[in-house]
Amino acid sequence: MQVKTDLMAEMGLSPAEAARRAQIIGATIGVLSDLGYRRTTFAKIKERAGLSSTRLISYHFTNKAGLMQAVLSTVVETKNEFLAERTGGGLDPADRPGYLRAHIETSVAFLRAYPECVRALTELAANADDADGWVMTKVLVDDMRVHGLARQLRQGQAEGVFGGFTPEVMAMSVAQAVDGVAAAYAADPSLDLEQYGRELADTFVKATAP
Template sequence: MRARNSSTEQDAGPPRRTFTESARRAQIVDAAIAVIADLGYAKTSFAKIAKQAGLSSTGMISYHFAGKDDLMRAVVAEVMRVADEHLRPRIEAQPNASARLRTYIESNIALLIDFPKHLAALVEVLANLRDEGPDQFGYAASMDSIMSFQAERMRDAQRTGEFREFDVTVMVHAIRGAIDEVVGRARTDPDLDLVANGRELADLFDRATRNTT
């Protein structure tokens, strides 16, 4: 008879969630995104999230999440999942590096139009990080992975001659910073023309990267 605390069982990881459990977690995360976007991080509570989700008490949230940090980690993960699902097929459908870069920039800005509450919630969560910084909820690791992939794509385009020679790390961070600046302005300026901003940024970085020789 095998001991219950054997290394095999310990290495098996946490039990898989049932469909109902996964659906309930998703319901709670969606409600949290809506509340954070509407009220801000500081005013968000389990009670308000439970009300938004249509739950009778906060106990259901505590059952599925160890605490507010655990729920915020799930919020960040969901925003990143939605963004990836939105961006990846659009970018991969493009025929060359210049078109992929343009689509990456314009589609990032379009997230503000298509998923305004997701982006607003992410900005609120990141603005209220504590000592751990962006690593607290896994955001930094996700962004590092995305930017590393983008940098490698740029190096490939340089090798083929489509992009001119430039410091890829500087360019990747400049693009991310420009996108984040538009995201920040959109939070305080509801009349900001996001389509025009996305197009202008795409034009700017197309000129900055394109090999004209």
């Protein structure tokens, strides 16, 4: 995966440092996607990135936890940018039903646009208890998948634009529905994901209506 260097511009890195970090993060996402979390080693990342030594990885990220933090942050930012691009940057956070629809349709479209990110995120979530990994992985993944949407649903209920339901249950149902589409798409890449996304969004918009 090609990681944008401007995602790290706010860190005050030089162009060369940002490019190297992006190269390593992109290679790590690729290895996570292809080989899985347990087989993702600095040696495999070095090989994938075409680096001369694993010391270049530890120089930029110190250890596995630092690297996994950077990978997860990059996946989250990539998805946020994807949402902004699909909505023309004009998504109104106060439009709770619109946010719900955009969240679902974007999550489904993301499966095709960034399949390596999706598989890498799945691997990170499944191995969040790794003692050498980043301790905040589960917190951030859960927020990305469920809790962030649950907050929007709860606020929408308070504003009267959503009906009565448990926000965490509804948000988890959305996440599991998207997971189901991911599994179906993996089995049949010819699936019309745009249609899937629209119909899934229609279902949940109706289910949450007052």
